[in-house]
Amino acid sequence: MNGRILIVDDEKDMLTLLDRIISEDTHYKIVTESNPEKAIKIFRKEDFDLVMTDLKMPEMSGISLMEKIQEIRSDVSVIILTAYATIETAVEATQKGADDYLTKPFRRERLLITLDKVMNWQRIIRENKKLRKALQKMNDLSIIGSTPAMAKIFDRIRKAAPTSGTVLITGPSGTGKELVARAIHQNSSRKSKKLVVLNCGAIMENMIESELFGHVKGAFTGAVTDKKGLVEEADKGTLFLDEIGDLTPGLQTKILRLLQEGEYRPVGSVITQKADIRFIAATNKNLEQAIRENTFREDLFYRLNVIRMEIPPLRRRAEDIPLLSYYFLNKYCVLNEKQIKGITPSALQALTAREYPGNVRELENIIERGIIFCTGDTLTLPDLGLSSPAECLMPELNRGKTMMNFKDAKEETIRLFHEHYIRELLKENDGNISKAAEIAGIQRQYLHRLMKESHIEANEFRGVNTP
Numbered sequence: 001m002n003g004r005i006l007i008v009d010d011e012k013d014m015l016t017l018l019d020r021i022i023s024e025d026t027h028y029k030i031v032t033e034s035n036p037e038k039a040i041k042i043f044r045k046e047d048f049d050l051v052m053t054d055l056k057m058p059e060m061s062g063i064s065l066m067e068k069i070q071e072i073r074s075d076v077s078v079i080i081l082t083a084y085a086t087i088e089t090a091v092e093a094t095q096k097g098a099d100d101y102l103t104k105p106f107r108r109e110r111l112l113i114t115l116d117k118v119m120n121w122q123r124i125i126r127e128n129k130k131l132r133k134a135l136q137k138m139n140d141l142s143i144i145g146s147t148p149a150m151a152k153i154f155d156r157i158r159k160a161a162p163t164s165g166t167v168l169i170t171g172p173s174g175t176g177k178e179l180v181a182r183a184i185h186q187n188s189s190r191k192s193k194k195l196v197v198l199n200c201g202a203i204m205e206n207m208i209e210s211e212l213f214g215h216v217k218g219a220f221t222g223a224v225t226d227k228k229g230l231v232e233e234a235d236k237g238t239l240f241l242d243e244i245g246d247l248t249p250g251l252q253t254k255i256l257r258l259l260q261e262g263e264y265r266p267v268g269s270v271i272t273q274k275a276d277i278r279f280i281a282a283t284n285k286n287l288e289q290a291i292r293e294n295t296f297r298e299d300l301f302y303r304l305n306v307i308r309m310e311i312p313p314l315r316r317r318a319e320d321i322p323l324l325s326y327y328f329l330n331k332y333c334v335l336n337e338k339q340i341k342g343i344t345p346s347a348l349q350a351l352t353a354r355e356y357p358g359n360v361r362e363l364e365n366i367i368e369r370g371i372i373f374c375t376g377d378t379l380t381l382p383d384l385g386l387s388s389p390a391e392c393l394m395p396e397l398n399r400g401k402t403m404m405n406f407k408d409a410k411e412e413t414i415r416l417f418h419e420h421y422i423r424e425l426l427k428e429n430d431g432n433i434s435k436a437a438e439i440a441g442i443q444r445q446y447l448h449r450l451m452k453e454s455h456i457e458a459n460e461f462r463g464v465n466t467p
């Protein structure tokens with residue numbers, strides 16, 4: 001949306017001048033008014049980002065006007081226009097809440113720079129409001145996401161949660177698998193009971209039975225009292241088998257037995273006990289491939305793979321990045337007792353343009369660090385320690401670009417762009433050239449030529465996306 005500006009000045013010539021300059025150089029919509037009382041009426045009815053007002057007007061001072069309109073909408077920006085003689089009053093005005101002031105006569109550039117700054121700030125406020133509203137409307141699952149990919153996951157969570165079906169959650173590290181597991185438990189009839197987490201990668205093989213099933217006093221050296229196992233703790237609740245792909249072969253057999261039989265016996269006990277447990281497993285490993293490589297039992301896989309949820313990497317749902325960023329902004333502002341109103345457009349752009357090998361966890365860490373280092377009231381690129389999107393895209397070029405003449409720099413940029421674009425394109429399309437060309441909207445032969453120029457082979461990318 002283009003910003004809207006209300007200009008109030010008793011001198012009609014000034015209104016005409018401002019209207020002309022701003023309309024020539026920007027796309028903002030302008031309303032001018034020479035009477036402050038009337039201006040207030042207009043302000044009540046219409047939405048403005050900025051009010052520019054003269055300081056000295058016969059009917060009402062600019063400061064009174066500012067106070068009245070800020071009562072109506074507190075976050076509207078105000079620029080005070082003033083003559084040299086009253087500059088102290090203008091300074092006082094900024095102390096009272098004006099964003100800036102311009103002394104008459106002003107230079108065109110100065111006016112445009114001031115406008116740019118203030119309107120940018122308004123954009124942040126609007127974006128902030130919009131995202132905060134979207135966050136409030138967020139679902140009951142405490143998982144942020146508004147992309148179709150995430151909507152599909154939410155739908156599956158809602159359908160799967162009330163059942164007792166075993167769920168297998170797969171996806172790269174940091175995509176929110178544990179969050180999904182917790183949401184399933186929280187939305188099930190088992191929510192008043194525990195969700196017990198077993199980190200399958202961290203458990204020692206010789207301890208698994210006592211860890212899972214517990215033991216009775218004297219079952220082995222060191223078993224000085226009876227001890228409950230995780231299975232008993234998870235009874236009538238959920239057992240979350242995290243990092244299931246890291247189970248050793250011996251442990252896979254034991255877990256399979258638990259899944260199949262639902263019965264267990266504490267170490268050293270003669271009594272078999274029944275467990276009523278819902279199982280959720282998660283892994284960032286490719287289990288189908290592990291089966292092919294004989295490192296994961298196929299029968300265990302089929303036991304687990306009843307309801308499958310595949311969480312996509314963050315780069316496949318980049319449209320969620322602004323919403324997630326604001327969510328983490330809120331979270332870490334509260335935790336760090338900071339008041340940061342928003343994220344600058346360039347920082348948000350850079351956050352959205354990045355690659356995230358560490359997925360949502362990485363984004364969360366960047367925002368947390370940014371908030372710790374932020375000293376102002378908005379999160380900026382330097383706070384986040386990020387480069388601008390253009391720098392991110394062409395790091396190789398940006399490193400010695402001033403050493404090259406323009407023509408060479410441009411050619412190098414295009415070469416890098418071709419290489420980067422084609423690699424990503426083929427990666428997304430599994431090295432399928434016809435599909436890639438169709439998506440890119442170019443001829444197959446042209447894609448071939450570009451690949452040859454960049455020394456890229458399609459078979460490098462075959463099978464990179466298969467789970």
Ligand SMILES: Nc1ncnc2c1ncn2[C@@H]1O[C@H](COP(=O)(O)OP(=O)(O)OP(=O)(O)O)[C@@H](O)[C@H]1O
Nearest residue numbers: 143144172173174175176177178179284360361364
């Ligand atoms: N959609 C989301 N909304 C809000 N927070 C999220 C979302 N996805 C992930 N997170 C946050 O990101 C962090 C990592 O998520 P989580 O631990 O669930 O990932 P994971 O897939 O289990 O990772 P790993 O494979 O490394 O164990 C957590 O702090 C989590 O709260």
Ligand SMILES: [Mg+2]
Nearest residue numbers: 177178242282
């Ligand atoms: Mg995890």
